[in-house]
Amino acid sequence: MQVTSGKPFKSSDYMAVTPSWAVYGADEGGFDPDQARFKKERRHGAAALKG
Numbered sequence: 219m220q221v222t223s224g225k226p227f228k229s230s231d232y233m234a235v236t237p238s239w240a241v242y243g244a245d246e247g248g249f250d251p252d253q254a255r256f257k258k259e260r261r262h263g264a265a266a267l268k269g
Contacts, residue, residue: 239246249255 237250238244239251240248
């Protein structure tokens with residue numbers, strides 16, 4: 219549906235198909251293959267005090 223049609227929007231107009239990489243059990247594990255995954259190093263507790 220286009221804005222210029224003059225018809226009111228419904229909530230279903232905002233829904234999109236779930237990408238295959240986001241489906242439970244996908245090989246990509248829920249991460250977009252077009253994006254680089256960055257895993258932050260976290261140090262908590264005694265390990266944080268030593269560094």
